[in-house]
Amino acid sequence: MKRKHTYLTITKAVALSLLFIFSNGCSKNDDSAPSVPELDGESLRDIISVVASLPEIEDFSAALANDPSLTEVIQNTKSQTVFAPSDRAWTNLFDRLEAFGGLQDFDTENEKRLLSEILRYHVVTAAQKESEALTDGSILKTVLSDTLKVAVSEAIYLADESNELGKLTDLDILASNGILHIVDKVMIPERVAEALFPQETLASLIETSEDLSGFNDALIKAGLRDRFNTEGPYTVFAPSNRAIEQLFETLGEGYENFDDFDNFLEVQLLEKLLLYHVVGTEYSLNNIPNGDLPTLLEGNALATARVDGKTVIVDASDTNANFVAVDRKAANGSLHIVDKILIPQELVDLVRNPSDTNRGTIGELMTKKPEFSLLQKALELTGLENLLRQDGTYTLFAPENNVLTALFPFLGEAISNLEDIDTESEIALLRKILMYHILPQSLPAAEFSTTAHATLSEADSLQLLGKPNGYVVIDATGLETMISTTDIKADNGYVHLVDRLLLPLSVVQEIGNGTQQQILNLMSDMDLELREALTITTLLGSHLKDIWEKEFTLFLPSNEAVSFLLENMDGNSGLRDFRTGDEVLLLAEILKYHCLVGQRKTVASLSREQSLTMKQGGRLGVSVEAFVSLIDETGQTSKIVKGDINVGRGTIHIVDRVLLPVDLL
Incomplete structure (x- = not known):
């Protein structure tokens, strides 16, 4: 059975014999090891x-x-x-x-x-x-x-x-x-x-498995693929392509693939269904425990059982799932393929009582979706929730919680949450903003048009524009707002999700004041591209309201300067990508770093200064060579390209770079 390898010209047997003779020739009391013969x-x-x-x-x-x-x-x-x-x-x-x-x-x-x-x-x-x-x-x-x-x-x-x-x-x-x-x-x-030999992630393993192409499409549609590329370890019970086909056969006409899950509720249900196929611990088939297996769908567990000598998966339906393939190992977990879609109790209840779960008025839908909890509270505060619970026809362009937080910086430095909106004037302003998100008609996406659509905010209308990837809304700021999800059907209309807060012209004018309007009028007559900076100044004018009645100096960046900064910030391609409250507050702090309060500085008087203390609290250095330049706290130099523009009690200078305080980096 075992082939011996002869290294020396002598055999192993001869060598061992000689070693035996050599060792027996030594005294028993000689403790020294024998040398190699x-x-x-x-x-x-x-x-x-x-x-x-x-x-x-x-x-x-x-x-x-x-x-x-x-x-x-x-x-x-x-x-x-x-x-x-x-x-x-x-x-x-x-x-x-x-x-x-x-x-x-x-x-x-x-x-x-x-x-x-x-x-x-x-x-x-x-x-x-x-x-x-x-x-x-x-x-x-x-x-x-x-x-x-x-x-x-x-x-x-x-x-x-x-x-x-x-x-x-x-x-x-x-x-x-x-x-x-x-x-x-x-x-x-x-x-x-x-x-x-770095292992594939679960997401990659699913993507490269021919028998899981349908499951991969579902993960992409539900926005879950990246989760299984980075997180874990998980155990995934992935339905085979045949199981996916059976799902579409059951759903019937109108459902041929996951692209037909085309509204918010359908995508949300798909996400829940997929999360029910994942356990937050890694198990091979041999070590899957008996009993309940809590899934990533909170409150919904799978279970294992032995049937005819085989392990099966038990869901909330009447049919168990059998294993088609097991123990496909990935870097962040294990994958098993099963022969059916696993159904959680939540979806069983939905099928039995669909009206109890999904439908209701727009006002009622807001209370059922945690992603709209802030919007629901704002609607309640302004009395609009009751309106959206009544019979009638409405369309709500709904910002989710993280988007609606952008509201607070617009209303002023003293407002950081909904509880801070407590005066009649503040509530009236909030009501006007929310009414601008509501159309007095039931408007599904199929009936979107590029005409102006009247809102509940009196004379303020919304403009819809068609784009290659869908429709966008243009509000009074001139910025595009994407409609990210359409056609959430309610008993009294439709809900569409938007990715930015919409601001009507009446509110923009109310936030500003006479001096701001003078700035806008003056700049519009100049041959300068300043739209980005003026939009920021207009939207965040409430953060500067204490300076307009005093002497002030404002360093206004050119449009090119603002665009360059925004496009080089991670995750941003322009001003429209500043959607959340924290992002808008960042812009407000940058804007205040461009304002000098209580002093009206001409270019000539700036040349006599060494540094300036700005409204934000940071300092600007002044450099005078062939021209006057400003040095911000990051060490970057900004040149004054046009100076001494008088507006109200202040002076504006146009600069070629956005000034940045060091504490924002």
Whole structure:
């Protein structure tokens, strides 16, 4: 069964006999170890020399030669076992590694460390193990401290930490300080395997599985794919393509693929359905516990059961799910394929009582959706919730919670949440803004047109524009607002989701004052591109209301300067991408850093200054060379390109760069 390898010109039997004779020739009381006998002028060589002399393990020899630290360990160990991968084993490894064609490609410090760990994984210094001592199931601790497992059947095998087997092909090659066996596979410790063979994520594994293309489409439609690309570990019970097909057959006409889930409620239900297929702990089939398995759909659990000797998955429906494929391993979890869509109790209840869950008036829908909780409270505060609960026909362009927070910076520095809106004038202003989001008609997306649409906010109308990727709304700011989700049907109309707060002209004018209007009028007569800066000044005028009646100096960035800043901020392509309260507050702080309160500075008087303290609290430096420049707290220089523009009690200077205080970075 086991082929012995003859290294010396003498046989192993002769060598052992001579060693026996030599040892018996010594006194019993002689504690000194016997020296290696010389035979015909030769003695057993050490392992490093033996490795270097064998043509079938030249790659292993070369790798050792480039690892002096391990070589020293082997040379200084008196009794050890080395498992040397054959050259063919190395070739097989490189065939699996796209970035490595040979040992020479382990050329970075990290790669050299990985190669050194591989080599150490083949050396056992605790004992010299001849083939007879390699028994089935025995564990060998390597120099790396990781272990190899021995498996014996018709041959002797080693199993690495990934349970991949390597067969010992040449056994019991003797050396003076141990024994050598040749193995037909390079054994890889687990942490090295993770570096050399990075596993696919669950999202990638699903995407590349032909039998899960429908499930992959569902994840994309529900916006969940990225979650399974980064988070985990999870156990995913993925329905097969045939199970997905059966879903569409059940849904009937109008549902051919997941693109037909085209309104907010359908997408939300799809998301819940998919989350019910995922458990927040990783399980292989053999270690899935009996009983309930809490899923990512809060309050809804799966369960396992044994039926006819097989494990099945039990959902809230009357049909169990069988496993089609199991234990597909990913970097962030395990994937099992099942033969049906798993149905949570929430969806069972929905099917039985659809009117109780989804429908209702617009006002009632707002109370059922946590993403509209802030809007619901605002509607209640202004008395509009009762209106939207009544019979009639309405269309609500609804901003979700994070979008509606942009309302607070617009209303002034003293307002940071809905509770701060407590005076009649503030509530009236809020009511006017919300009424601008409501049309007195039922308008589904199919009936959108580019005409002006009257709102409940008196003379303020909304303008819809068609774009290649859908419709946008243009409000009094001139900024485009995307309609992100359409046609949430209610008993008294429709709800469409918008990704920015909509501001009517009457509110923009109310937030501003006479001086601001003078600024707008004056700038519109100039041959300068200032739209972005003027929009910011107009929208956030409430943050400057205390300066207009005093002397002031305003450094207004050109349109090009503002656009350059916004486009170079992460996640922003322009002013319209500042949607949330925190983002709008950031703009307000930047704007205040451009305002000098109580002083009216001409270009000439600026040239006599060294620094200025701005309304935001930060300081600006002044530099005078061929022209007057400002130096902000980040060290960036901004040139005054047009100065001494008198407005009201103040002076405006146009600058070619947005000024930034250091505490905002």
